[in-house]
Amino acid sequence: MNYENFRRIEERVFYTLVGVLGLVVLAGAGAWHYMEEHGHIVTGMSNQIVWGLPHVFAIFLIVAASGVLNVASIGSVFGKPIYKARAPLSGLLALAMLGGGLAVLMLDLGRSDRLIVAATHFNPTSVFAWNIILYSGFFGIVATYLWTMMDRRMHDYSKFAGFSAFIWRLILTTGTGSIFGFLVARQAYGTALLAPMFVIMSFAWGLAVFNVVQSAMYRWNGIKLDPAIMRRMKNLLAVFVAAVLYFTIVYHLTNLYFAKQTSFERFMLIDGGVYTTLFWLGQIVIGSLIPLAVLFHPELSQRCGAVFLASMLIIFGAFCHLYVLIIGGQAFPLDLFPGMAATSSFFDGRAVHPYSPSLPEFLLGLGGIGVTFLLVTIAVRVLKFMPQDDFRHLAKAENLTD
Numbered sequence: 001m002n003y004e005n006f007r008r009i010e011e012r013v014f015y016t017l018v019g020v021l022g023l024v025v026l027a028g029a030g031a032w033h034y035m036e037e038h039g040h041i042v043t044g045m046s047n048q049i050v051w052g053l054p055h056v057f058a059i060f061l062i063v064a065a066s067g068v069l070n071v072a073s074i075g076s077v078f079g080k081p082i083y084k085a086r087a088p089l090s091g092l093l094a095l096a097m098l099g100g101g102l103a104v105l106m107l108d109l110g111r112s113d114r115l116i117v118a119a120t121h122f123n124p125t126s127v128f129a130w131n132i133i134l135y136s137g138f139f140g141i142v143a144t145y146l147w148t149m150m151d152r153r154m155h156d157y158s159k160f161a162g163f164s165a166f167i168w169r170l171i172l173t174t175g176t177g178s179i180f181g182f183l184v185a186r187q188a189y190g191t192a193l194l195a196p197m198f199v200i201m202s203f204a205w206g207l208a209v210f211n212v213v214q215s216a217m218y219r220w221n222g223i224k225l226d227p228a229i230m231r232r233m234k235n236l237l238a239v240f241v242a243a244v245l246y247f248t249i250v251y252h253l254t255n256l257y258f259a260k261q262t263s264f265e266r267f268m269l270i271d272g273g274v275y276t277t278l279f280w281l282g283q284i285v286i287g288s289l290i291p292l293a294v295l296f297h298p299e300l301s302q303r304c305g306a307v308f309l310a311s312m313l314i315i316f317g318a319f320c321h322l323y324v325l326i327i328g329g330q331a332f333p334l335d336l337f338p339g340m341a342a343t344s345s346f347f348d349g350r351a352v353h354p355y356s357p358s359l360p361e362f363l364l365g366l367g368g369i370g371v372t373f374l375l376v377t378i379a380v381r382v383l384k385f386m387p388q389d390d391f392r393h394l395a396k397a398e399n400l401t402d
Contacts (some may be wrong), residue, residue, distance in 0.1 A: 025374060027367060028364050035108075045355070053323075053362055061101030068168075068170050069094040071083050077163050085387045087149055096371075099371060099375065100372030134172040193247070197248075201243040205318045207233070207338075215307075245289075248364070282319075287314055332353075
């Protein structure tokens with residue numbers, strides 16, 4: 001295929017992708033307008049479950065936005081050339097994913113116009129208010145970091161900007177996990193373990209997203225990822241996934257140790273219906289064990305397609321993880337009077353709160369995904385975000401030669 005034909009096909013693919021993603025964004029905007037006009041009564045949410053499916057999408061994008069920046073941090077802060085070549089794409093994904101996640105989060109809260117109140121009236125006792133500062137700072141620091149990487153005149157400041165972004169993203173993810181960790185009213189939350197757990201989840205989910213995007217970009221441009229680089233990145237991904245699995249086990253073992261948490265753990269692990277199924281099948285088997293088996297397999301792990309599939313399964317498991325944690329944690333009834341039996345017609349007893357996600361909720365969450373990858377697609381087309389590897393330098397610095 002000559003160069004002109006290749007460019008023609010590439011241009012056709014670009015406009016097709018922009019068109020599809022644009023339709024996804026429009027569907028999300030339409031879903032938001034429908035929910036805004038008719039109220040949240042048209043969703044599956046209620047007074048008992050106030051964070052629905054859109055929050056699952058939003059929290060995934062926000063947490064993964066912090067984690068995907070880990071690729072840039074390893075390159076700039078720890079001086080690894082393999083990851084340094086991927087730092088600009090990592091920064092771009094971080095900004096786009098945080099933008100998409102916050103768009104869903106703000107549009108799902110109802111009365112989106114009241115955002116100006118939260119932005120101008122700071123409540124120091126609210127962890128939500130802290131996160132507004134953390135998200136705003138993340139945009140500014142990562143944007144500056146990208147500037148230092150892509151402008152030769154600013155290269156001398158790149159390491160300092162990278163270190164600042166590294167520290168800030170750890171604080172940001174800790175703040176996101178603390179939203180749940182400080183929420184003592186729900187038995188699923190209210191534990192300090194959730195803050196570091198969210199940090200390690202961001203590492204795994206962010207790297208999985210990066211692998212998927214990088215594979216798509218390389219295939220789009222007819223480039224094959226060097227096996228040595230793929231081996232390094234898939235090994236790191238496997239370590240992160242194993243760490244998330246470890247934290248999950250510790251979280252549930254800690255709850256099982258306390259008698260007051262026994263009923264909640266029984267609900268999550270045995271009697272929770274859809275939540276139990278999503279936990280064992282979606283989060284543990286599909287999202288953790290199968291990807292680990294693929295990433296550690298001596299033959300499968302050498303294939304780009306297998307690593308791509310493992311990354312997609314990890315992302316699927318991430319959504320199951322958040323669905324169980326966010327929605328399942330709200331579905332379990334509040335224990336208002338420990339040791340006493342309480343019954344009421346207003347869910348004050350031991351009744352599990354029902355929740356069925358609606359189509360507008362799904363479309364709004366999907367719209368956030370569309371916003372993210374529409375921004376990435378256009379930015380990659382306009383600027384040079386494709387990772388450029390200097391293999392001679394890598395072979396010497398990283399000892400990649402056999």
